Amino acid sequence: MIRPLAIIAGAGPGIGGAVARAFSAEGFAVALLARRLEALEALAEGLPDASCWPVDLADPSAVAAVIRAVIAEHGSPSVLHYNAAAWYEADPLEIDPALFTADLSLCATGALAAVQAAVPAMKASGGGTLLFTGGGLALRPEYGGDVISLTAGKAAMRAMVLALAPKLAPMGGHAATVTVAGTVAPGTAFDPDIIAEAFLALHKQAREDWQAEVVFDGRR
Numbered sequence: 001m002i003r004p005l006a007i008i009a010g011a012g013p014g015i016g017g018a019v020a021r022a023f024s025a026e027g028f029a030v031a032l033l034a035r036r037l038e039a040l041e042a043l044a045e046g047l048p049d050a051s052c053w054p055v056d057l058a059d060p061s062a063v064a065a066v067i068r069a070v071i072a073e074h075g076s077p078s079v080l081h082y083n084a085a086a087w088y089e090a091d092p093l094e095i096d097p098a099l100f101t102a103d104l105s106l107c108a109t110g111a112l113a114a115v116q117a118a119v120p121a122m123k124a125s126g127g128g129t130l131l132f133t134g135g136g137l138a139l140r141p142e143y144g145g146d147v148i149s150l151t152a153g154k155a156a157m158r159a160m161v162l163a164l165a166p167k168l169a170p171m172g173g174h175a176a177t178v179t180v181a182g183t184v185a186p187g188t189a190f191d192p193d194i195i196a197e198a199f200l201a202l203h204k205q206a207r208e209d210w211q212a213e214v215v216f217d218g219r220r
Contacts, residue, residue, distance in 0.1 A: 003029040003049050005074050007067060009057060009114055010034060010083030014184055015133050017043050018192035019081050022200045024048065028079065031070045033057065057084040058106040060113035067117035076121035076128070079203055082111045083133040085150060092148040100149045107153025108160055115164065119173060127172020129203045134158050136181030139215070158213070165212035176202045179215045189218030 006023040010016045011032035020030045020043065029049035032040045040052035051074070055066040071077065084106050088099065115130060122128035135154035137144035144151030158177055165175040178198045182190045198216050205211065 003027055004078040005029050005031060005070075005076070006079035006081065007031045007070055007077045007114075007118065008033060008081045008083065009063065009067075009110075010081075010085070010133070011040060011043055012083075013039075013043070015180070015192045015195055016081070016083040018196035019083065019131075019199050020047065020050070021193070022196040023079060023203075024050065026200065029074065031074060031077075033066060033070075057110045058102050060105060060109050063110045063113040064117040067114055071118070071121045076125040077118055079129045079131065080114060080118045080122075081131040081133075081199065082114050084110055085133070085135070085153060087147060088149055089146050090148065092145055095148060100152070103149035104153050104156060107150070108156035111157050112160060115175075119168065119171075122173055123171045127174070130164075130168070130173060130175040131199050131202060132157060132161050132175075132177040134161070134177040134179035134213070136179060136215075138179060139181065162212050165210075169210065174202070174205070174207075174210050176211055177213050178202065179213055181215055181217045190216075 006028040008016050008020045011020055011034050024030050024047045031051050033053045033055050034040055037054040044050035044052055053066050055062050086103050137151040138154040138158040141151050161175055161177045168175050184190045198214055
């Protein structure tokens with residue numbers, strides 16, 4: 001039996017890895033994308049049909065190229081999950097603008113590049129789900145001054161997803177973000193495996209019930 005494909009861009013030990021495990025348990029093949037091959041290979045252990053694709057997600061051209069390569073090898077994805085971000089603490093009056101721009105690219109521009117690379121194949125195959133890991137600082141940016149690049153990046157990504165959702169829906173694309181309004185940590189209400197259930201639930205929504213955003217506040 002051919003498994004449907006989920007591409008996880010930003011597959012790591014937290015939410016990305018949890019989402020990969022959740023979709024794998026549902027019968028998906030998973031393509032794992034992140035910078036370090038060794039970490040990807042460790043994550044792939046125990047997943048029955050996983051492939052590893054090292055890539056710098058802050059480089060939009062590299063993001064587009066690797067997603068097209070995954071599609072060429074494995075076919076159109078049923079799910080694309082974009083989970084890339086960086087935590088960098090800095091005084092907003094002193095942060096290097098080049099670093100700020102790189103973090104914006106990682107959060108938002110890379111996400112757009114991923115969408116542009118995946119949607120043509122999804123459209124040709126009848127549609128798919130595009131999922132994005134959002135952050136609570138996009139809702140309350142006044143608390144994000146110490147991580148200004150992450151705050152701006154998550155706000156930009158959220159705006160992009162909400163703007164894209166009505167554009168993609170007519171072609172069968174369900175674009176949605178889970179805005180995680182809390183600190184992700186195993187064994188808490190913000191356990192990555194619990195958050196992954198929210199992503200899986202979005203994918204399973206009937207078309208008439210599609211949501212573009214779920215705010216995950218630690219309560220089920």
